[in-house]
Amino acid sequence: MGNSQNKDALDSALAGKGLRMTRQRALVYEVLMDEGDHPTADEVHRRVRRKMPTISLATVYNCLEKLVECGLIRQVNRDRESSRFCGNMREHGHFHCNICGAVFDVDLAEPVLEQLAPKRGFRVDHFDITFRGLCPACSQEQTAGNRRTG
């Protein structure tokens, strides 16, 4: 719950971009950092409303956009599903479970990434790596199911 380290990071990041600190922005950032998961804008809205029932979805979108601009959070997209947001700013990939829909962070070996980037003339600013498949829980469940049904 809202530790002061997060608040400081938010303060200085906003100040660095000439943006104001507002209660809405603080709360949006807080719920993202508290859970450390990958909620949709709608889910963020739901969580923030528990602490500020009047906040609108549009404001949540606005806040998320500013936080992304400040480099405080990342936007994670899975095909055309709702965007998800993520407070982990270390370079990492994502794993999307095809059954339960959960999103997991995947650490990446740094040197490997450089080998992948296109050479000759391209200037790479950023990359995304997304894996899909079955998470440990769903994978295990499916195996158990197969065992049962033959």
Added chain:
Amino acid sequence: MGNSQNKDALDSALAGKGLRMTRQRALVYEVLMDEGDHPTADEVHRRVRRKMPTISLATVYNCLEKLVECGLIRQVNRDRESSRFCGNMREHGHFHCNICGAVFDVDLAEPVLEQLAPKRGFRVDHFDITFRGLCPACSQEQTAGNRRTG
């Protein structure tokens, strides 16, 4: 333009899924293979209409969906922009230019990919690697611009 190799691949892939061959599906597949680029559904529609003026956008979407299901084409998403479609089924990544918006295929070294995948319990079925930055043309143009303006 519409070579018979493509047609054969389409025929057998559709048959394999119990789907019919229709003129619409053939044309959608054809324009994708002919150009070898990464058009949006809307752009595919525009191209196909040159050969079949009555085809609807909804049908193009339906055809694209079936072709993806058949494993004949891939859907390529860049954040929440329009989906793009790609006839190159080899395992590869994509580079999106932040200036001109063009999409380029990026070959990937196979052994590198295995090193990236999450271990312990995850079952990886698929992955996407997307790079962003400046393509050779835009990169060069920007460098030239900087030289001019100091």
Added chain:
DNA sequence: CTAGGTGCAAAAGGTTTGCGGTTAA
């Protein structure tokens, strides 16, 4: 004080769907 932010409701934009008529196998 006032530029920037919020809340609301409506619009936008891409994609999907329901339905009556058409067609490949």
Added chain:
DNA sequence: TTAACCGCAAACCTTTTGCACCTAG
């Protein structure tokens, strides 16, 4: 012959926008 497919238009869903009011600095 008939299940699958097409074209159309309307629905859908996420995200963005315009505007009047509010508030942090």
